[in-house]
Amino acid sequence: MKNLWLYLHFPHLQLDTLFSQDPAEHALAILDSKTNTVLQLNTQAKEAGIALHMGLGTAAALDQSLQVIPYQADIERHKLKDIAEALYLVTCDICFFPPNGLLLRIHNMLNLYAGLDAYWQVLQNQLATLGITYDYATGHSPFAARMLARDAWNQVTNDYSIMKKRVGDCALKQTELHPKTIQKLNRVGIHSVANLLKLPLKDVAKRFDIDLVTYLGRLTGEFQHPMHFFHPPDHFHRYLELMFDIENTQTLQHPLKHLFAALEQFLKVRDLLTQQLMLTFKQRDKEDLLLEIGSAQGEYQAQKWLTLAALKLENLQLTGPVCAITLKTGETQVRSPDKSDLFSGKKGTLSALQLISMLQAKLGEDAIQGLALHNDFRPEVASAYSAPLIQSDTLRQLQPLRPSFLLQIPQPLREKVSIIHGPERLHTGWWDNKETTRDYFVARSTLGQWYWVFKTPDTQWYLHGIFG
């Protein structure tokens, strides 16, 4: 059987991945932040005259309301994996062409599906569930399929003469050849693949390095093109970037639904359950927020998880707008009757994380907090409650003399003290609206206690801490 390949090209994968309830109302572009050029754009942007590879300056001049998002290859790589997993349900040999392409070997699937049309239909249906724009093409070699798909040929055929003709029409620019090689060929009037293939291979070899010859061999299918095929992962791990920051836990449920549906799909095909889900909410300019959801008996259904999550979300206090969500599974187990052994092994060995989430579930989120040092002069900021389990770095050594007991709210000083050291003047914090202007002193009370007191610019005295 002759080889047949199908290539799927996702021209704006990151754009499609951005979660949005409604399609964007204004122009949107994804930008390569190194070169400041447009990589992907939506229809509104196209209508404004913005084109691919346009500089940010020109693009912004064309549409004042253009929203710009930096390109992140990671997002596309994640998404490509998700797509591969979804397609793996219906087709077997999948290769990655990161960041935005998948190559399928399909000639070995055609018997199963009784022909190309039926196979393509199934594949299309599967793709439709993902809601992602794609271009596609079949080809007689991997490179051929890739080139045609990237050219948005969007045809599926097993007529090799059509594919070959079409490949021949392609410009050299569209090949994977090094731009320098292409330029050299252009400069002798060779612009299309057909032009190039017409030249005697021996003459070509005398003028170019082996890469060109290898490429041509692979393109025509005369040479083998080794491929690494995809194997599905064992753990579920998915990252979802939100189109808009979400500040309200209610609204979070909507993107979660999508994530849980994907999870259900993942677990169902593997016949697995999981007892624990780890959600990470990425908050803009704030620490990540972790949320664990447990289900003692193990669960796979999206609806169930959503209910559990809804309960948890009620107690969740967002400290900043959420811009992305990651969902991971903990341990998974084969879905089988639960026969846990009452007498087996360790009990009550909770990880710190589990303990905290349990306490939080019982007492409410706010009840559990950790203490951490922050790099700041202002005592209120330097020593503050924070989300539990946040590691404090080595700031401790840098601290000057500070009392062990710091009053949460400074108290007016009501007793007579004698000043021992000082003043230490703090006048800082203009940038975050917590400006502090105080003179701190180490003082001693009549009873011999060591106090940390301060004076405000209007000479009010306060007690702020007591040395131990």
Place this chain on the structure above:
Amino acid sequence: MDYAELFCQSNFSFLCGASHPQELVNQAHFLGYQALAITDECSVAGVVRAYTEIKEHKLNLKLIVGSLFQLNDELRIVLLCPNRQAYAELCRIITNARRRSPKGEYCLQEWDLKTARECLAIWVPKGKKQQDAFWAEWLTKHYPGRLWIGCPRILTANETEYLQHCEWLSQLYDLPITACGAVLMHQSGRQALQHVLSAIKQGTTVAKLGRALLSNAERSLRPINKLTKLYKREWLQESLNIARRCRFDMSELRYEYPAELIPQGKTPQQHLRDLVETGIKKRFPEGVKQPVREIIEKELSLIAEQQYEYFFLTIHDIVQFAQQRKILYQGRGSAANSVVCYCLEITAVDPRQINVLFERFISKERDEPPDIDVDFEHQRREEVIQYIYQKYGRERTAIAATVSSYRFKSALREVGKALGINETQLDFFIKNINRRDSGLNWQAQIAELGIDPASGKSRQFIALVTEIMGFPRHLSQHVGGFIISAGPLYQLVPVENAAMQDRSVIQWDKDDLESLGLLKVDVLALGMLTAIRKAFASVKQHYQRDLSIAQITRMEDDPAVYNMIQRADTVGVFQIESRAQMSMLPRLKPRNYYDLVIQIAIVRPGPIQGDMVHPFLKRRDGKEPISYPSQEVEGVLSRTMGVPIFQEQVIQLAMVAAGFSGGEADQLRRAMASWKKNGQLMQFQHKLVNGMLKRGYSQEYAERIFNQICGFGEYGFPESHSASFAVLAYVSSWLKYYYPQAFYTGLLNSWPMGFYPPAQLVLDAKRHDIEVLPICINNSQYDHIIEPGKKDLAIRLGLRMVKGLSEEAANITVNNRPHSGYQNVVQIKQLGINRDQLEALASADALKVLTNNRYSARWALMESESELPLLKEQEQVFSFNTKPSDIENMLEDYAATSLSLDKHPIQLLREAGLLSRYTPANRLFEKAHKSVVSVVGVVIGRQAPGTAAGVTFMTLEDDTGNSNVVVWIATARAQKQAFLKSKIVKVSGILERGDGDVTHIIAGKIVDLSHLLEELNTTSRDFH
């Protein structure tokens, strides 16, 4: 109690100090300090500004010169200068520490500190017992009797311990303690800015710096009553004791000129006079007339009075060298247009032609130093610089610095980053704020772009950006200002490394030098001089005629040449070749040299913004009466019909009409030069307007003059420079008219320079019916040459046009060329030039004589096998039959050489039937004023001149010529896509014909036709 602040850093401790030196001295004076030491880190770059400020405002404050040094993070020491020797010592230490390190850094060694024999030292201990004990011992050994412990009380945590530590050191080593403030700000309000500067320095945000920031605003100049509470009385007293010992004053600095310029036994005056007399014989062979002789005497006596002989002699020496080496040069500047300079051959401006200029020679009243810049051929200026280095030695020569300051864009970006604003957003702000929009300031525009002006953070952002603008960022190298001294320069001013290898710069810029009365010699590069020299050489070779600039200017004004200029046939001519200049030529109709001087100065943003062009034109054409508000004003403005056009006139106006003294006028001149940077000009508004009102001028007239000054500030052009430029403009026009072949080859061989790329120069030559021959392997040299053509001499394009071909490779092909020329491709392959370069030759169609198909020539050269010795002799047979079409040939021409001698793209498009009806550029004259026309062309220029009206000029080129399109801002906005992106456009609009038949098309509809020739590789000069 009195106090002297001895440890104070200005913003010349880059990204650390948060106040200008001027602010510091003013504040110190206000607080009643006795003295202030400016002690920037390993630098004295800010000192002159402090000195000038004190002098100008007659402040009762002693300025002490000093510098802070850090050694290995262990030792922090301030050295102060009690006397001139100590100052020389300090400069030497700074120079040594700086010269060891790359630009902007320094590396101090123990040895440096040991060599200080005069400097006083204030040691600021680090607070580490063992380490400080070591240094206490070391310092007491090397600084006996001139060492103090400096103890800053700045109310940080654990300060009590630090004070105890200092007292312990003081007792143990018997060292006096002095109070000092480690000052970084002139007042506490600068704290936020200081935080931002620290964040910029560390490349992070203010919030992330945390405890690395200053914890309070105490490192500012504080009131004395506060200091008396913080410091012991003795400590404050000690600061005064130290200050008293510092007697060095910047005014002691004297520039000593290199003595070797004067022959033994002669005085400078005599020598200068002798040289002038020799020059007179050369310049006035027929004898000098009485009036000129009188001027010479007047000038010489003025030079003697001001003791400027050495300055003239130094420049004379440099131009003598240039003359020997046959390097073309031309002096300009106020002093350059003197008869003395003409006689010293510094300039070639014949005084009899332009005697109107002489009264404005060095002006004593204006109290400004003489200004002579000398332009040299741009490709050979390095020879002159090397001569200076070699003659005076590197120790005695360095280049003046230029202080790079924060401008709007850099300020916005860096402050934004320090405040944690996303960079993409900052980019967006910068790209979309139009600083030329005079209706809306940037603060308002940034609000429109989506910053909430009411929020605290935005207010801080805007305030900090405003504050940081004008702050110095680093020192860089002045374009060509040399300072040459008698002794080692590092005893006068520290010298540090420049970014360019083997160049060193001093720590002062040209204003600082001026303030101290030190003179610099400007050695500048000018492309046009290279072009003129090359054209002269061609004229000599092909017409056997010797030419020089002086000779051409000495001839009478040539009506034929001016006629050409009036037609705006000035592509390639110096200065008057830009779009704006060309559109003014037919209206201004220059008829003589002085008209050219005006022409060059008037088409500048200054006069345009100040609305001076139209009044001048109207008065010139007699459409508006010429009137003067007073006799004094008439004296200043009569030569320009009552309209101030030159910078000098504005200064003179301030003196005669507003009563400015010479010194004040000089300050005004400097403020004008830098007002964009720091806005100092505004302080003169009140004085100027009031002064004029007092002298009976109307409010309206006074305001107008002030606005004109503001316009000048940015782009004003002095008459003294314009006068020299006009000479070159005339000489290049003269060459263009009489020896066009030599003119164009001169220009093309000097490229890059000037306004037009080679393609347009060649096109212009062709339009003047000059035959241009293609690049040819058997006929071309590296440079463009003149050779006999069909009728007349023709221009043969040189191999230098071939992109990707090095000069070396080009010379190999020329030098190895057989007598009968190359016969086949194999011969060329055997030259040993690498294949990429050979292929470039093929693509440029230089091998056309060998094979009439550049594709197959290149294909043949690409093959590697026949380089093997055995196959060398075989002529390869190849089955390669791709042939370029006309369009492909044209595209290849552009790709390989940036120009095509064959068909113009527009012609190809027309012949291919791709264009609908349009009017070719050379038929536009047939169309009536106000008629509707369409033009098609390659966009070769988009220019947004600094006028407030909001127009952009587009220049379109077709095969018959250029057409000028004016795009109003509204049209440009509505048709952004076509306007911004296109390479080939069709513009439909209204034809307008103004004075002097200047034709414009006011764009209505712009259609982008770029897709017709996607790959056309023409580059257009964009206005970004």
